[in-house]
Amino acid sequence: MEVFDPAELWNREQIEIVQLSRLKSAIVHARNCAFYRERLEQAGIGPDSLQSPDDIRRIPFTTKQDLRGQYPAGLLCVPPSEIVRMHCSSGTTGAPVAVCHTQNDVNTWADLMARCLYMVGVRREDVFQNMSGYGLFTGGLGIHFGAERLGCMTIPAGAGNTRRQIKLIRDFRTTVAHILPSYALILGEHLRSNGENPRDLPLRIAVVGAEPYTEEFRRRMEELFDIKIYNSYGLSEMNGPGVGFECTEQSGLHIWEDAYLAEIVDPETGDPVPAGEVGELVMTSLCREGMPILRYRTRDLTRFLPGECPCGRVHRRVDRILGRTDDMFIIKGVNVYPMQIEEVIMTFPEVGQNYLIVLENDGVSDIMRVQVEVRDECFVEDMRILQNLQKAIARRLRAEILLTPRVELVESNSLPRAEGKAVRVRDLRDDK
Numbered sequence: 001m002e003v004f005d006p007a008e009l010w011n012r013e014q015i016e017i018v019q020l021s022r023l024k025s026a027i028v029h030a031r032n033c034a035f036y037r038e039r040l041e042q043a044g045i046g047p048d049s050l051q052s053p054d055d056i057r058r059i060p061f062t063t064k065q066d067l068r069g070q071y072p073a074g075l076l077c078v079p080p081s082e083i084v085r086m087h088c089s090s091g092t093t094g095a096p097v098a099v100c101h102t103q104n105d106v107n108t109w110a111d112l113m114a115r116c117l118y119m120v121g122v123r124r125e126d127v128f129q130n131m132s133g134y135g136l137f138t139g140g141l142g143i144h145f146g147a148e149r150l151g152c153m154t155i156p157a158g159a160g161n162t163r164r165q166i167k168l169i170r171d172f173r174t175t176v177a178h179i180l181p182s183y184a185l186i187l188g189e190h191l192r193s194n195g196e197n198p199r200d201l202p203l204r205i206a207v208v209g210a211e212p213y214t215e216e217f218r219r220r221m222e223e224l225f226d227i228k229i230y231n232s233y234g235l236s237e238m239n240g241p242g243v244g245f246e247c248t249e250q251s252g253l254h255i256w257e258d259a260y261l262a263e264i265v266d267p268e269t270g271d272p273v274p275a276g277e278v279g280e281l282v283m284t285s286l287c288r289e290g291m292p293i294l295r296y297r298t299r300d301l302t303r304f305l306p307g308e309c310p311c312g313r314v315h316r317r318v319d320r321i322l323g324r325t326d327d328m329f330i331i332k333g334v335n336v337y338p339m340q341i342e343e344v345i346m347t348f349p350e351v352g353q354n355y356l357i358v359l360e361n362d363g364v365s366d367i368m369r370v371q372v373e374v375r376d377e378c379f380v381e382d383m384r385i386l387q388n389l390q391k392a393i394a395r396r397l398r399a400e401i402l403l404t405p406r407v408e409l410v411e412s413n414s415l416p417r418a419e420g421k422a423v424r425v426r427d428l429r430d431d432k
């Protein structure tokens with residue numbers, strides 16, 4: 001197997017030896033900031049407290065709240081002059097968190113990203129178009145430097161401006177793109193509404209991530225553009241993209257265990273979940289100099305996939321992100337994740353690409369409306385067909401979430417589009 005980095009071929013024993021030694025160094029290094037020095041002292045943890053990577057459980061968690069509390073530079077573990085770049089998380093869930101990187105940090109990050117791209121077949125001969133926002137969002141520069149590291153001609157197209165994106169793809173024969181799921185939709189629709197066939201573009205691969213999407217969505221997009229789509233996972237707190245990535249098996253995302261230590265815990269108790277069960281991903285940066293982060297509660301829900309990947313890499317795989325602990329909403333006492341809704345509605349071929357969940361209160365009780373875009377062809381047909389579709393969707397949703405939402409079928413392109421991360425749920429209940 002051709003790999004970008006020999007670390008991809010390490011066996012479990014090699015991975016664990018390196019993890020333990022890097023974890024020990026990370027703990028020593030983290031004590032350069034007052035926050036971790038106090039935390040680790042309180043917990044009585046020093047490098048000698050750890051005998052195996054599992055002993056990481058003795059280290060206290062770091063939460064988003066902790067990071068916000070240390071904004072902007074409380075977690076710096078090197079002199080400020082060593083910092084060459086900072087990024088912020090997108091702040092979809094509140095105040096931002098800043099992460100500062102040394103030159104070694106940005107180099108390691110670019111190597112990890114290049115490793116991901118190489119794994120799915122991207123080579124220096126490819127032309128890589130990055131359609132995500134640049135600026136503070138890590139999907140811009142993070143992916144960009146990975147593609148450059150591989151030697152690809154890398155086009156920093158940025159987000160939006162669909163006409164120009166398509167022109168660049170055509171003029172420069174772009175073969176690989178990085179796209180957010182919500183933007184893939186916009187691109188496809190734009191082409192179709194101009195009577196063009198998305199399959200005619202020179203694209204062969206798209207790296208799609210930064211927000212959750214379902215397997216069904218992936219298959220639809222692969223079919224629409226006639227490309228292979230690989231899931232890319234990352235978060236600013238752990239650099240950004242390049243943390244977890246699908247290989248060509250498309251069966252779970254490998255977490256690079258030489259750079260990160262991943263755990264999955266019960267979000268309520270913080271204890272490890274039994275093997276293979278869904279829980280919250282907790283991540284530790286093993287090599288970061290600027291701002292090491294220990295046991296970060298990502299709020300992302302996933303599970304470890306059992307067994308080894310047929311690709312031969314031993315680095316553990318996680319399932320696609322199923323949602324976030326803070327994505328979940330409670331309606332009439334039922335816990336619901338937006339991805340449960342997406343999974344159901346995308347199985348209906350009549351359903352278009354976009355949907356929105358609206359939560360309201362009519363003064364008596366909570367109401368959940370699911371607005372679903374339906375393909376144009378369906379609107380010219382008999383009203384009864386639409387009514388049946390509406391009922392069928394409501395029935396299937398009921399089977400999944402145990403309550404019956406109001407399903408509203410709307411025309412394609414009528415729901416709001418996001419150019420950054422998609423907003424799937426509009427909760428109007430507090431506005432009452």
Ligand code: AMP
Nearest residue numbers: 089090209210211212232233235236321
């Ligand atoms: P940010 O740090 O602002 O880039 O946001 C990181 C968050 O985006 C993660 O914690 C996830 O919730 C989400 N995210 C990133 N990549 C993916 C992905 N491939 N699938 C699902 N969610 C993702």
Ligand code: ZN
Nearest residue numbers: 247249309311
């Ligand atoms: Zn694999």
